[in-house]
Amino acid sequence: MSRAGRQLALLLCGWCMAAAVPGDPAEEGCPAKPREAAHYVAAVYEHRSFLSPDPLALTSRKQALELMHQNLDVYEQQVTAAARKGAQIIVFPEDGIHGFNFTRTSIYPFLDFMPSPHLVRWNPCLEPHRFNDTEVLQRLSCMAMKGEMFLVANLGTKQPCHSSDPGCPSDGRYQFNTNVVFSSNGTLVDRYRKHNLYFEAAFDTPLEVDHIIFDTPFAGKFGIFTCFDILFFDPAVRLLRDSDVKHVVYPTAWMNQLPLLAAIQIQRGFAITFGINFLAANIHHPSLGMTGSGIHTPLKSFWHHNMESPEGHLIIAEVARNPPGLVSMGNATEKTDPSHRKFLELLAGDPYSEKDAQDVHCDGAPKSTTNASPTFNSEMMYDNFTLVPVWGREGHLRVCANSLCCHLLYQRPIVSQELYALGVFDGLHTVHGTYYVQVCALVKCGGLGFDTCGQEITEATGMFEFHLWGNFSTSYIFPMLLTSGMTLETPDQLGWESDHYFLKKKGLSSGLVTAALYGRLYEKD
16 A cells, blocks of 8 residues: 555445345335346344353253254344345354353353265255254355355354364364354355454364455355454454455454443444455443444445344345445545645655654644643553543544554534543553554544543534544554444545555534544564
8 A cells, every 4th residue: 555645535426325224123224126237235143142140150051052942043034034025145243153151161062063064065954864963054154145145153163183184272172253144045155263352262263364265146255264363463354365355254342441442433344444344243231331233335335333232233235245444535535625734735744753752732723722722541451542622612622652653633513511632652552352452533532631532422412523643664554433422424525645544534414422543563572
């Protein structure tokens, strides 16, 4: 990706209308209608799973299957509902069939045997007796066949190994967190074994990373990975180096963490950054902070985030086979937009690349900027952010940490009685995972005290028109734009300009909760 002298714009072109199912998942959604070859119909289901009352207790295969069949019964209902709306592919969440919080021993009765689809061509629905302990695979295969659609689901699998294998666990088997893909005739197309486990003692990490791409007749190539994988280079980023991959299916069991990593935030950011369609199915357990699914394109999202309802939710959308994405616009915006012209002027005369982080204001900033604005530190996402308050109707702020300097050029039609702050973090995140991030974030604070900045909030009234930018050291930057009521917004423009990555937005639909540029430096992990 070229950085210097380059900017990108999001254009709302070629987007096909779609619908999310707002009510009963079995009754509402996209109307069945003839489809053009340029589009396909996708479905994702956010599932409220039946869970084991005691996942640490030992149980029998029969008892395990009784629980899993309860979840599979719901899956079957959703496949039938999606088929009525013309869906060609459906995605179910991680842990949706068996649950979570098992030990290595207690999960064993819940595991299916998984033959390698690369070595064996198998249709479990038509050949149910070919392998033992494959009851879950059989049901999923039959659902795909009955619904005449590709089906993606997640389950636990087992694979015997020999003591001569240096990686073989002491109990003589591998246990994997596995996604499976079935074709519309029920054939097992492929499987992906999760690589970046998130405190999952029941499962093993595969000795080699699976980079799985499967082909479909309706949309070409799809990539696949699971939950926590989205934050790492392997397999997610390496997979998308294949330019033919325009679509990703993504089972997840994601616990939301605001202000930067709610499920729908990272899903949408990933779709925008890589210019792909992203089909994400999350588990639904609001009491655990688990909700947030969607069918995301670079230009629009159809999502579900609901912390109140106990019910699952089906989303169906018609999406482009070749998703319209980021289109270069040169400096055309400069001629018609004074704020963008000011942004370019500030970049051209930026005096701050080497100055101390305490020096938060620019000599050329608008007169309304208050030079007395202090910097302060507050914990956000378990990281020690350096922040500066956003006061007044307009201004240009700057705050730095290590090598990253973040800038905000803003206007506010009305100054609400809320505290906002511009924050920066450039360092190694070490809680609930270890990975290096560079972040510029404009956030609404939880209260009026500086120590509330970084708290989890979902409602806001503050309206902004702004440019947010920073001198990032990575090209892997995920834009996140969230407004009141967990509403996803689309940036007006984003991309590189003079070695700085920027995000521009006007006309928010509701009060701003978070506007962030979330950069990942994978090589520093």
